[in-house]
Amino acid sequence: MIYACNFIEGGTDGYAGVGIYSKIKPIYIKNGIGDGTHDKEGRVITAEFENFFLVNAYVPNAGRGLVRLKERTEWDQLFREYLKRLDQTKPVVLCGDLNVSHKEIDLTNPKTNKNNAGFTQIERDGFSTLLSEGFVDTYRQLYPDKTGVYTFWTYMMNARKKNVGWRLDYFVISERFLPALCDHVVRSEVYGSDHCPIVLLLHT
Numbered sequence: 231m232i233y234a235c236n237f238i239e240g241g242t243d244g245y246a247g248v249g250i251y252s253k254i255k256p257i258y259i260k261n262g263i264g265d266g267t268h269d270k271e272g273r274v275i276t277a278e279f280e281n282f283f284l285v286n287a288y289v290p291n292a293g294r295g296l297v298r299l300k301e302r303t304e305w306d307q308l309f310r311e312y313l314k315r316l317d318q319t320k321p322v323v324l325c326g327d328l329n330v331s332h333k334e335i336d337l338t339n340p341k342t343n344k345n346n347a348g349f350t351q352i353e354r355d356g357f358s359t360l361l362s363e364g365f366v367d368t369y370r371q372l373y374p375d376k377t378g379v380y381t382f383w384t385y386m387m388n389a390r391k392k393n394v395g396w397r398l399d400y401f402v403i404s405e406r407f408l409p410a411l412c413d414h415v416v417r418s419e420v421y422g423s424d425h426c427p428i429v430l431l432l433h434t
Contacts, residue, residue, distance in 0.1 A: 238262070240272035247272045248286045248326065254279060263312040268305050276316070282407065283316045287326040292347035299350065302329075306356035314363060321404035322365070323432075327382075327425065328400050332357045332367065335377055336397040348396060360402070368401045368414045368430060379416050382425050390424075401430040409433075 233251045238261040240246030250256075256277035262269030268290075277284045287309070292299040316322050330353045334340035343349040361367060373379070380395025389395060401414055412431040420427050 236275060236277065238272045238275045241270045245271070246288055248275050248288050250275055250277050250284065250286050252277060252279075252284075256284075263309055265308050268301075268308060274309070274312075278320070282321045282323050282404075283319075285313065285316070285322060285324045285326075287324060287328065289327060289329040291329050292350065292353065294347070296345070296347060296350065299347075299352065303352055303356065306353070306360075310356070310360050310363065313360070313365065317364060317404050321407040322402075323404075323407070323430070324365070324402040325400065325428075325430065327398055328357070328402075329398055330354060330357050331396045331398060332370075335375075337380070338394045338396075348398060364405045365402050366405055366408060366411075368403055368411055369397070369416070369428075371408070371411065372414055380418070381416060381428060385424055393418075399425055399428050401428065403430075407432075 233253060234255040235249065235251055236256070236259045237249035238247060256279060258278040260276040263274050271290070273288045273290065275286050290298060290302050290305050292302045313322055313324060329348050331337040331349050332354055337343060337349060340349065378393060380393065380397050381399035383390035383395040403411065410432045412433050415429040415431070417427040417429060
């Protein structure tokens with residue numbers, strides 16, 4: 231099987247960068263979101279297909295001590311506006327490490343992480359705003375009350391074996407694409423990273 235391969239690198243070796251492999255060659259590939267400052271880190275690649283845009287993103291982490299929370303908040307707003315512009319043309323399928331656990335159900339220890347990167351109220355509110363503007367978290371659409379489902383576990387303290395984790399990786403789709411939604415699978419049994427793969431199934 232021959233795949234189309236498209237990548238964007240981060241500005242620093244070993245830092246950020248995203249890519250898309252696809253069986254169907256995209257109509258068009260766009261790197262970044264159109265912001266010179268944030269695009270230097272190589273965090274977003276967009277592939278246009280006949281019926282939708284596929285956006286692969288690695289959202290900035292607010293950092294230890296929240297040292298990058300301001301930059302993260304700015305990025306969230308710019309990225310949200312970018313997705314909305316795409317959505318005016320075709321439905322959007324967003325995937326990637328969004329570096330936020332949206333609700334308390336999405337991480338093992340919400341009470342002790344309220345002031346940590348990925349679970350601050352401002353980051354969670356940013357994701358809520360995205361969902362309020364015509365987008366859907368596919369996993370919670372299908373499994374609104376399912377607990378203990380995570381996509382990231384720190385390498386420390388045997389966290390993965392204990393399933394002490396966070397749901398940081400998402401498929402988010404345009405609301406009008408909901409009729410195509412079939413399933414969202416979290417492949418927590420697949421090792422090789424501190425994250426696990428996720429799979430989105432859509433009706434064709």
